[in-house]
Amino acid sequence: SSSSYQRYDIQQVARWVEQILPFTLLLLVVFIRQHLQGFFVTIWIAAVMFKSNDILRKQTALKGERKMLILVGITILFVVHVSGVYWCYKNGDLIRPLVMLPPKEIPPFWHAIFVILVNDTMVRQTAMIVKCILLMYYRNTKGRSYRRQGQMLTLVEYFLLLYRALLPAPVWYRFFLNKEYGSLFSSLTTGLYLTFKLTSVVEKIQSFFTSLRALSHKDFHYGSYATSEQVAAAGDMCAICQEKMHVPILLRCKHVFCEDCVSEW
Template structure:
């Protein structure tokens, strides 16, 4: 199609020619001057009109004699009309010749914009780089979670129903541990004012919880794990081993927490506060060693086990994995041995903070302990010359290394197990 567009100004000598087919569209000479400004007058053949949209303000008229269609177009905005009027009023040929191609360019741009569909705006995240890509991935992940949430809820409900007994046992063990551990620390903090009845209740509570658990799973003989034997769990899968190791770990914690309750039941006339702290610290260290060694038979049995279809290769791989596990376990116990030996040394030799304070030093300090705000009982003076009660400063150094008043470092290690606390760490390997 051949298209020729002419401006309606009489002094225009340029024409825009587009060649797309043998048919010719020419402006009607008799209709020039109908539109003002940037108006265009085009004569189109009727068969070429189909499928050629014009979105600008247009008026189409059919000429039956010439079989042509005339389409009149106006400018896209008021600025273009004003620009055309000002250009017609100019007499400078250089300015006119410079503005005339601009007018044709504007008309051609308007025609092009009307004859082609509008493109989509560019994606703002296209050139934004890596942060925007990360945000896009997060949005996709959020959409996936949002769509998959109903299925995840259904799956979790099914898992809870299948393992309701095991989950109930786990929740019960955890709450029992937290409750007893907090109460033991409170009773140790109260020193001579602690309640013997509360200690007895904690001891009975631990014993009853342990017996109830072992009675519930009597057929699995889980108590064998306490004496380094493998329980009768069938089938011996990963989750079964993990569950048995977790229960054994909690039971060992309960056992040594019961020993701490027995230490608290000893009259203070027989056991001083410092001696009580050493016993509590030694008990916790021995409990951690027991927790570290109890899972060894279970994991060794699991690693060595193999299917008959695996043959010799499966047995060889299992033995190698079990030996590698034993080596790692021995290295861990060797590192733990240092802490245990130091605790035993302190337990046997005893440890005192500072030296005994004289009456003059107590008088200079005001005869009032800064910690308990009472009269001195077995006063001790530190290297910084501050005086405290022996029990008060011993309780302080269960958690701190420095003086409570001047923050001078007094000891090189905090023996935190003296306050009766039990480690919440779950030893599962």
């Protein structure tokens, strides 16, 4: 019957897994031993990144109740951590990709992965330093300044996404441009990679420039300044604060509110 065949297939799969699992685990142990330092460094920076992101998120949510001492402390720790990692690998291939230069030598596959992972994590941590400085600068602000803080943090985030998308390019460019595979093959794979990378970066470039334009006084991600006619049509009374409009903003939904009210809202 079909049920007996299914049981037989499951038993065969279980037997195959039982046979191959010890060998797979053995290979994994050997792989970890060969890349022991890189393995533990990757775990360490990932753990630090996870904890740092959690602390920064909590401080951002506190708004005016942020603790300056905590912000200064984590900023110093972030700077020391990033500087320490790059100092430990000052003779490695980590620095050149940061300025969009390919490594001097063709990196082995796992080394290329390591370089990309470390640089990506350190760049994210560096962006956290910038965000901490912004949070300290805008610590006791509200209204228009609070909106500007949000726009600055958004700009930093979109620039980070764009830079992170470009960061692996020098490493993979050098990896694919390997003449040992033949000039035609290496040129073809390199060209295909750069084409794929370009198409994936276009959207991030657009998002970055959109957030950059949002810093202007006439364009916001939630609307624009309302004209006197639009204010008169809305009744010149803010529905949030129940007072006369002050620096009215016309939202995309066509409602008009005070700029400070919208920023806090």
